[in-house]
Amino acid sequence: MPPTSTASLPASEAVDTISGLVVDQNDRPVERATVRIQATGNLTSSNKQGRFSLCGLKPGKIVTVSAWKDLYYCAKRELPVPRNGKTTRERTQAHLAAVPDERHPNYSWVPPTGENSCYSCKPGVTQVWLENDAHSKSAVNPRFLTMYNGTDINGNRSPLTRFI
DSSP states (O other): OOOOOOOOSOTTTOOEEEEEEEEETTSOBOTTOEEEETTSSOEEEOOTTSEEEEEEEOTTOEEEEEEEOTTBOOEEEEEEOOSTTOEEEEEEEEEEOBOOOTTSTTOOOOOSSSTTSHHHHOHHHHHHHHHHOGGGGGGGOHHHHHHHHTBOTTSOBOOOOOOO
């Protein structure tokens, strides 16, 4: 039996469930992935077989189910919550792709905007991030770049640290 979720609706409205499977890019089950109804506290973890159940959902509503685990990209699906106490099973499948290791010789940094970027798939979320989050401005902030690159404001390398 998959783990159950923390319900975010009152018991009188919480009657329906979405169940499914979290797998990696090779269709192997992903254990301990966090699965949630986005923008709510309704979440659970996938079990050893990659299975999960999210209950306490309002019937007939469309929800976004997201799955995430460390070292994987986030995956999401929009689904209608079933009506009449039924459970949506197995058609809810989240495919998680592994995040490339930054030391991998083929890894390349991808900017948040442009072709094949975060913006190309999720323009609304990326735009909010670009406008409101200090992290989005770090790659153009001269102070951050001096720390990241180990240089002064003019691009001169700092001396190596010596331990005594």
